[in-house]
Amino acid sequence: MKRRSWPLLSVLAFGYAFLYVPILLLILYSFNESRLVTVWSGFSFKWYGELLHNRQLLDAAWLSVRIAAVNATIALVLGTLAANALVRHGRFRGRTGLELLLTAPLVMPDVIIGLSMLLLFVALQQTIGWPDGRGFSTITIAHITFSLAYVAVVVRSRLARMDASLEEAAMDLGARPLTVYRRITLPLIAPALLSGWLLAFTLSLDDLVIASFVSGPGSTTLPMVIYSSVRMGVSPQINALATLVVAVVALAVVIAGFSLRRR
């Protein structure tokens, strides 16, 4: 019964190769001496060195990380609240509306979100004088708006899988609802909260289109810098940057995997 079929396994292998070969080649050529991506002319760290001296890129990266961190934190709170609402408050009025508002950002094309957010900020500035100029705060608000939907998906599925009688038992033992949430619910959904935060962080760090719409002069995020340099053609510095990103992500995954296994 459990014999594995060869066609299926070869599709699986092809799929993984398809996903990973481009990334591996990208990493390989970040150590290439030559500026030409096609020719291997020797091992070198020089692109990493150039990367570290690229002021513009470093500034953009720092801005992106700050935006991503603030975004992830606020999106985590709002997304968790929304997940609570959907899992714990039954069939309240406006439930379908909330579900719709939480699904739409998951599939809505970035160009539409970006344009509509920008037009909102412009209209707000005209009517109430805020936001005064665009940059850190407008990008962060735009990112929270779609990140919170992703957080809600992750936290919601964990909450729904949680045994409701655990919370009932705590209440039965005399804990008031807020205590139950703090002492029982939050510790039990902590892994989902962590992955929700990381997901929101990554989504923000990754966004080019929306940030391009709602950023102002002087606030250029990392993807915007990458994009403009990629449009000029292939650049080994971007390869070096990609390698660093992959390394950080892989490290984070390994750490997360280990700490989860230990529990």
Add this chain to the structure above:
Amino acid sequence: MKPRHASDEHRLSRLVNIGLPYLWLGLFFLLPFVIVLRISLAEPQLAQPPYTALWEWVEQGILQIRLNLGNFQLIREDDIYLAALLNSLWVALMGTLGCLLLGYPMAYAIATAPERRRIPLLMLIILPFWTSFLIRVYAWIGLLNANGLLNNFLLQLGVIDTPLKILHTQTAVYIGVIYSYLPFMILPLYANLTRLDPTLLEAAADLGCRPFRAFTRVTLPLSMPGIVAGSMLVFIPVVGEFVIPDLLGSPGSLMIGKLMWTEFFANKDWPLASALAIVLLAVLVVPFVLMQRLQQNDEDGRT
């Protein structure tokens, strides 16, 4: 729970849990669409902001409203917009099919793998998603270039003798789409397939059904919700995709997302870009409602 029993704490928790996300999404997600609709009916002007007001008080007690339907007229009359829209839908369709053809067997293979291997295999699907989308698209430029790695490799093998032109063609866009959106297809399919009761297949086999037939008669119909969910998660965003056609596609064949970008950034025509957004939204409403309905059914069926 009846409201008459609701304690203050319960009422407060309702207010916070439902109210805050609603408020945020209403203000920053719903309201913007109203504004987009409003500006799609304005005219561009050289000022800050670069569009005309829809209404103004011309004198005491007289409100003048100017609705400009010209943007929509232009979209209807100029073939370039229709062509871009059709091309976007086509690319999305092909990309979705590609993701399905590659993603379904992968999801199936992972779902039927021994239990302890499933999570690592799934992690490997998600992992690339955590690295930068832009960088992953960029990786394909180096691969597909006329003097890129793929061509060099094929030339050296002697399979071809002149470099293939793949970069800046529709093919490159398909590859980019499938590559970037594959996880979105595999995850819902996997979730669906693992929920499938394996004894159903054993029952089918016991009743004399051969494996392939059991697949087409049992597994495939039951995984339909996963197929539709995955397809919508790919199809809808790809219709409005900007980065992939911009970096990998040919400059000649336009997609609507890229067109919006150009109208907005290059031509500074905010009203026309808004009108394009409205048209795109109208097109996407149908698949979106389909997806939402399916999700609802799935949830109702589970409880």
Add this chain to the structure above:
Amino acid sequence: MPSPSDRRPLESWQDPKAAPYVRIDRVTKQFGDVYAVDDVSLNIFQGEFFSLLGSSGCGKSTLLRLLAGLEYPTSGRIYIDGVDVTDVPPYSRPVNMMFQSYALFPHMTVEQNIEFGLKQDRLPRRERAERVGEMLDLLRITELRKRRPDQLSGGQRQRVALARSLAKHPKLLLLDEPLGALDKRLRENTQFELVNLQERLGITFVTVTHDQEEAMTMSSRIAVMDAGQIMQVDTPTAIYEFPNSRFVAEFIGSVNLFEGKIVAIQGDDVLIEAQFGGLMRMRSLQPHPIGTPAVVAIRPEKLRLCQTPSDDGVNRLQGVVEDIAYLGDVSIYRIRTGGGTLVEMTLTNIQPRTEQALTWEQEVWVEWSPTSGVVLTD
């Protein structure tokens, strides 16, 4: 209904002066269109081991959750110790519950689980430690105190759950299928332990179970539930020997039902013309009008099997042995009677099996005495 077999001193539920500890007054709970609990009234007295018995979906768990405060009734009131607790949230009720799944907090040790409720009451640290120690002793789980729930066996978890729900010294303990997750052997031992514990602590227990043997062994009284309603409330003996309805008779144990019509009353006895074509004479203290359709319910072990008929011709059926199921201590015989009905009876295997006289297709008579069953007219 007073049962003739009860000759014990007056129990609390029979004492007209005793005040009920739990009073459920015309409580209804609706989920949408479904009546999970339908106009139920029930009194439970201090120190009782009370069981709610019924098949799944009969509303027994909902009734328990209403007592715990985890559900609020659609209508009706609930009083505990004389206080109306209908609108009191679970965390303010003097009641604790042991959940069917045990609901042990997976991120806390055994000790922390037991301490949880005490912390909510803001007991000082020393008192908490004392109380936890007392509970660990009581349930003999001291050596498990540093473990987490996923490092415990099913039986150990059950003990921890019990310790946790007893730690606050509740006057009323609710137990939702307390033995449901244990395997058969463990279940039997634990039954007696639970009863001992309850008697020692003097706490009122209300349990929910679908297992009639469990309810019979442990309970002071049983409420049999069906479709949200209470069908009968009585001692295990009375429920078994004197079911008040066909439903209860069939739900508890096995029973043979003989349908007929009341044709005469002679002193304490009624004469019933049976559908199988004979006369039945049964003891029944209730007044019955002549002509009422009636069902005679007799337990399988109360039937006699004879190879020659006795002479009075009442309470007698002729048939052939169709099936014998040998269970070791007893055998179950199925007798196909003339009318075509199957009669089930249980005989104790006093002789080794090989020496038993009865065999398949043998012609036999089934007989019973007027006091060995009840007459049901519902």
